Amino acid sequence: MAAAPLRIHERIGLLRLDGAAPDVAEARAAVLRLRLAPGQRAFTADAAANLPRADADPGRTPFAVLRRGVPVGFGIIDRRVTPGIATGDPGDAVMLRAFYVAPEWQGQGIGRAACMALGPLVGGIAPEAREVLVTAAESNHAALRAYRAGGFAPTGRQVVTADAAVQLVLRRPVG
Structure with a gap:
């Protein structure tokens, strides 16, 4: 009998990059090699630019998006919310x-699955948080599709x- 196929979210993990474990050091090195897809520099900077800034800011926690243990994306959880955009108490x-997800991994549902996996990561960083907010350029259709598919709502x-x-x-x- 053949095994049931894995759903994409079962192969996606999020790894905090603020620890000292050997797997964290390896993941940090790998995310620094990840690049943005053509045209995405208008919307964000890659990990090579953002990881040092996150390391220097105690309010920000960088993380790697892992597919079967291999870093394929990057992100930051920021405990400070941009003024005026919280839907409730900004402290929540x-x-x-x-x-972002590296271009060679885009179009496979990884961004969606990573968004769906945010709950445990955020819970470990900011246990008081009740919601995750993100901003995306209205012209960044790929990001908006991934966020919506990953459970984000306008x-x-x-x-x-x-x-x-x-x-x-x-x-x-x-949650």
């Missing part, structure tokens, strides 16, 4: 920032950046 929310709020780009605010419950 965290922000997902700098999130809040109806928007943020306009310094360069006049409109960012949509999405939220998902931690």
Whole structure:
């Protein structure tokens, strides 16, 4: 009898990159080699730029997206919420920032599965958090599709950046 096929979320894990364990050191080195897909630099910077900033900021926790134990993406959980975008008490929310999946792994449901797996990661970082917020450029259709498929819902709020780009605010419950 053949084994049942694995669903994509069963092969996806999230690993905090703020520890000192050997697997963390290896994952940190691997995420630093991950690059953004063409055109994504307009929306975020890669781990090589964001990991040192997260390391220097005690409010931010970097993480790797793992597919079968191999780092294929990166993100940051920020315990400080951008003013004015929380749907309730800002102390009950965290922000997902700098999130991306390397181009060679895109289109396989990994971003969606990583979003769905955020609950335990966020619970370990900010046990008081009840929701995860993310902003995405309204022109970043791929990110918006992945976030929505991963359980994020539009809040109806928007943020306009310094360069006049409109960012949509999405939220998902931690649990």
